[in-house]
Amino acid sequence: MTVPPVPVPADPGAPGPGDRLGPYRIVRWLGRGGMGTVYEAIDTTLGRSVALKLIVDPYAADPAFRSGFVREAKAQASLDSPHVVQVFAHGEIDGRLYLASQLVPDGDLAAALRRHGRLPAGEALELVAQVADGLAEAHRAGLVHRDVKASNVLLRRRGTHTVAYLADFGIAGPAGGDSPADDVRALVRLLRDILSEAPEPELARLLAEPPATAAGLRDALRAALHAEPAPTPRRRRAALAAAALVVVAGGAAVMAPEEVERSPATHAALADSLERDAGLDRSTARCTARALVRAHGPRHLEDLPADVVLTAAAGCLWAT
Structure with a gap:
């Protein structure tokens, strides 16, 4: 992401692009807070970009503030989290109290x-x-x-x-x-x-x-x-539709019609598919499978439209 240039503040005492403070070369002004002004700068010693915060008066001249600033800078520098801005250095340069920290490029x-x-x-x-x-x-x-x-x-x-x-x-x-x-x-x-x-x-x-x-x-x-989203009627209908396609396309069609007629596995295959793919409980899945075979016969299950399968499942759910 390209960050648009920010104008340098009008403060005549503020450093501008290209100015140096110790090892830091100012790139641009980033913003001003209640206690300091922040710049993007290059640490020329290590060759990396940093956020350079310069503490403004009257805070910088207050001994109590300076003591607390050093204490908290050390405390923040000791933090070990990928979600806290890292502190690289702090101190005083040319009479200015500063804090150099990780530059996070995409704004706040x-x-x-x-x-x-x-x-x-x-x-x-x-x-x-x-x-x-x-x-x-x-x-x-x-x-x-x-x-x-x-x-x-x-x-x-x-x-x-x-x-x-x-x-x-x-x-x-x-x-x-x-x-x-x-x-x-x-x-x-x-x-x-x-x-x-x-x-x-x-x-x-x-x-x-x-x-x-x-x-x-x-x-x-x-x-x-x-967390798994709570089942809603809309989600249940979508799941049943997906299961219906599985059942119609692959559940009964994996067996030849004459094999289906002879095998009690017809109901089990359909019930397993509905239970696995639609999230139906075992009893409702078995009820739906029985209703489909009873109403349409095993020879024609592969030709059933999805809404027929949905209707059978809905009937079992409402009955339950």
Whole structure:
């Protein structure tokens, strides 16, 4: 994905493209937050692109802030998650407090939502589960984010797959009291805000009564993603139609008509096919097979239209 150029801010003291700060060569301005300005830069020592955050005054001049900044930068750098932006270096260059971190190229979730709208349930659950994984690692390390929101979720697209990264631990702090739970509640709010459709009842319960921990939320979201969809009349009709084609095309036709007449396996073959391919219970599958053979005879099963098979199955289901 090609990222459009972003204009350099008008601040005359800000570095521009080509300027150097220590080993970093500025490429372009990316954005400004409450505590700093972020640039794309090249680490000329290692030859890699980084996101270079320069802390602005008055924060950079505050000794208490500087101490906390160093502490939290080290804590974030120690996190071991594929869904947390990696910290490469931090310190001071030419009197500027800086943080060099992983450059995630495809923008943030807030910008993606503005461009493309809200997300279908599957995509939303997958992205938030990834963020929950990063948040769980932060909490395990004793670090609370305190600012979980769409603009702090960065995206990297790989074909049809999108990887989410939790970013900007600028106001993070040590875990204490109810603060990890506050992070989880913020992440649940994010999920609710990005869904493009009303959630299924099971997911609605998850939103109303979420797990208390980020790890629990991650696991619940992944379980919801991989759960077998509940059978609905529409899905059942589709399955029966597929089974009917299997039965008509291959169930009874595998036997010559005279063999079918002589063999009690007729009912069993049809019942097995309906049970396996349509998800019918054994009793209903046997009932359907008997109804088809009784009504049409074994010689003509291969010529039956699918709706006839469906009707027979429906009759057994309603009777049950």
